[in-house]
Amino acid sequence: xxxxxxxxxxxxxxxxxxxxxxxxxxxxxxxxxxxxxxxxxxxxxxxxxxxxxxxxxxxxxxxxxxxxxxxxxxxxxxxxxxxxxxxxxxxxxxxxxxxxxxxxxxxxxxxxxxxxxxxxxxxxxxxxxxxxxxxxxxxxxxxxxxxxxxxxxxxxxxxxxxxxxxxxxxxxxxxxxxxxxxxxxxxxxxxxxxxxxxxxxxxxxxxxxxxxxxxxxxxxxxxxxxxxxxxxxxxxxxxxxxxxxxxxxxxxxxxxxxxxxxxxxxxxxxxxxxxxxxxxxxxxxxxxxxxxxxxxxxxxxxxxxxxxxxxxxxxxxxxxxxx
Ligand SMILES: NC(=O)c1ccc[n+]([C@@H]2O[C@H](COP(=O)([O-])OP(=O)(O)OC[C@H]3O[C@@H](n4cnc5c(N)ncnc54)[C@H](O)[C@@H]3O)[C@@H](O)[C@H]2O)c1
Numbered sequence: 001x002x003x004x005x006x007x008x009x010x011x012x013x014x015x016x017x018x019x020x021x022x023x024x025x026x027x028x029x030x031x032x033x034x035x036x037x038x039x040x041x042x043x044x045x046x047x048x049x050x051x052x053x054x055x056x057x058x059x060x061x062x063x064x065x066x067x068x069x070x071x072x073x074x075x076x077x078x079x080x081x082x083x084x085x086x087x088x089x090x091x092x093x094x095x096x097x098x099x100x101x102x103x104x105x106x107x108x109x110x111x112x113x114x115x116x117x118x119x120x121x122x123x124x125x126x127x128x129x130x131x132x133x134x135x136x137x138x139x140x141x142x143x144x145x146x147x148x149x150x151x152x153x154x155x156x157x158x159x160x161x162x163x164x165x166x167x168x169x170x171x172x173x174x175x176x177x178x179x180x181x182x183x184x185x186x187x188x189x190x191x192x193x194x195x196x197x198x199x200x201x202x203x204x205x206x207x208x209x210x211x212x213x214x215x216x217x218x219x220x221x222x223x224x225x226x227x228x229x230x231x232x233x234x235x236x237x238x239x240x241x242x243x244x245x246x247x248x249x250x251x252x253x254x255x256x257x258x259x260x261x262x263x264x265x266x267x268x269x270x271x272x273x274x275x276x277x278x279x280x281x282x283x284x285x286x287x288x289x290x291x292x293x294x295x296x297x298x299x300x301x302x303x304x305x306x307x308x309x310x311x312x313x314x315x316x317x318x319x320x321x322x323x
Contacts (some may be wrong), residue, residue: 002149004029008031010085014161033065071092089117098297098300105304121178124275126178134249137249138244150240151240157228201236254269
């Protein structure tokens, strides 16, 4: 058996807690160390995770024990740290949304190609057995022609947590978009709306809703909300549904709920951690061994083009083609 691949984290915020738990469960990987901008948090998290702490990101990427880097900082710094790691010869997994612009994704791809390393978008929600089964059914034509696709996210987050993150369009809709793209293919046109319903003191939307025409001829409806939990009998907490002319598929977080507080959620939605664990396992066991990611940088560009289209639609009150 070969040695486990050494993983380094650049950024040790909330999402690093889920990745640290994931890496512990993967026999082929070991968390070697982390760097975080604030040294206090770096120290605390390195103790929690039982790994090294580096003084600088340059020191982390120079460590020969590290074979791959997870970029877990804020969106605006993803390109900077992904390039730093790749130029040191490390493979990278970059949290969603990959970057702020399509041009930055192109730069990321050019760097990966030049350095001969793997660069994988951190699109965790699709790393689920039932999402894979749904895709097989849809692609095999077993649900007939796709009529509609719904990807609904309604999970309340505290104002304190929301204040450190971008609004719903940049922070959550990326999940809805890559999930839709994975299941029913790319969109051709988008119309979007946003609102602030809960955090009156924050200068960003806590709700975004989007309608998209799909290349396959169907229509998708996406919702991303931090404003409120859905407390109904059949909640759309994170719910994915595809209705076809000959069948339907559904996936929901509500099938696995633990009655204890999550890190940012009022409950533990078991599937959420599972998607991160599956994603990291796939990265280590498949992507680092030459296999294709479930979604690649071309898909990340589609996601970014849709986000750009959503922002244009909201700003100008128009329906925007996605080309
Ligand atoms: N896949 C998912 O389900 C999921 C969930 C939450 C967050 N995320 C993504 O993970 C990333 C981090 O989010 P988080 O929830 O951990 O946020 P967080 O606010 O808890 O942590 C962000 C970290 O980035 C660091 N950081 C911020 N600006 C920086 C800068 N200029 N230079 C260096 N470091 C900087 C901070 O020190 C902090 O440790 C984001 O890209 C976010 O979209 C993904």
